[in-house]
Amino acid sequence: MKKNEIASLVSHLFSPPGVALVLFIWLASEVGGRDGGWQATAIGLGGYVLVPCLVMLALKNLGYLRDLYDPEPVHRQRILAAGLACYLTGYGALLALGAHSLILWCSACFTAGAAIVWLINYFWKISIHATGLGGGLFILLEVSGQWVLPGGAVVALAVAWSRLRLGAHTEPQLFAGFGLGVILGWALFPFHHP
Numbered sequence: 001m002k003k004n005e006i007a008s009l010v011s012h013l014f015s016p017p018g019v020a021l022v023l024f025i026w027l028a029s030e031v032g033g034r035d036g037g038w039q040a041t042a043i044g045l046g047g048y049v050l051v052p053c054l055v056m057l058a059l060k061n062l063g064y065l066r067d068l069y070d071p072e073p074v075h076r077q078r079i080l081a082a083g084l085a086c087y088l089t090g091y092g093a094l095l096a097l098g099a100h101s102l103i104l105w106c107s108a109c110f111t112a113g114a115a116i117v118w119l120i121n122y123f124w125k126i127s128i129h130a131t132g133l134g135g136g137l138f139i140l141l142e143v144s145g146q147w148v149l150p151g152g153a154v155v156a157l158a159v160a161w162s163r164l165r166l167g168a169h170t171e172p173q174l175f176a177g178f179g180l181g182v183i184l185g186w187a188l189f190p191f192h193h194p
Contacts (some may be wrong), residue, residue, distance in 0.1 A: 003165060010162035014155060016083070016110065016132035020048035023106050023136050030143055031100040040099035047090020048110055055082045073121070080118040080128070087111040102143060105192035109135040109184050116180060127169045127177030133159055134181025142189065 001009075012018065024044035031037035056079065059065045065075050091107045099107075113131045120126045137152040156178065163169040169177075 007162035007165035010158050011129065011166060011168070014129065014133060014159045014162075016114075016128055017049045017052050019132045019136040020106075020110060021045065023139060024048065024103070026140065027100075027102050027106055027143070031102055036097045037100055037103070040094055040097055040103045043090060043093045043097065043099070044103060044107060047086055047093060048107065051090075052083050052086045055086065073125075076121060076125075077118070080114060080121055083128075084111070084114040084118055087114050101192045102139075105185075105188060106136075106139055108188045108192060109139065109181070112184050112188060113181060116184075117177070125169070125173055126180065127163060127174045129159055129163055130156075130169075130174045130177030131181040131184075134178035135185040136181070138182045138185030142185070 024041050027044075028037060028041035031040070056065070059075075059078065059082065064078060066072075087107070087110050091104075091111045094104055094107050110132065113135055114128070117126055117128045117131055133156060137148070137156065140148045140152065160171075160174050163174060164171070
């Protein structure tokens with residue numbers, strides 16, 4: 001397998017839907033059936049994984065995108081707007097369900113991250129991959145403890161390498177995205193854990 005193929009695979013696996021997949025399944029194991037945990041997990045997987053992936057594929061198949069992971073600026077705005085719409089719908093459904101605070105926290109991080117990246121993208125390109133991963137790792141660290149740090153560091157380095165290798169981002173765009181994700185995880189925690 002060539003380096004660009006490996007980089008592309010890493011970008012697919014650890015895209016925001018890939019990170020959301022891991023998080024919602026992980027949080028389901030933490031929450032179990034409490035506060036509609038299984039239903040909330042299904043909504044999370046639908047609103048943050050399945051629907052965004054289907055929307056991306058539809059946009060690509062309809063010719064609105066040539067490249068899923070490094071689109072032209074106008075196409076990137078479409079992707080971010082579509083993702084934000086999916087995430088807002090998912091968050092609203094989880095609120096209506098009365099989902100567990102951990103699941104609401106996770107969905108709030110993804111929704112806020114998508115909104116902020118969408119706004120920043122009008123002026124500067126920031127990594128949505130790194131934003132999702134930064135927030136996701138913060139959540140895993142808070143929920144599961146420090147044992148996730150070594151694996152999280154390896155994943156963060158792999159994602160950074162893949163985005164740089166594919167020419168999708170620069171180092172500052174990756175650092176800013178990762179930092180934004182961590183800050184959102186930290187800032188939104190008190191609102192979902194009274």
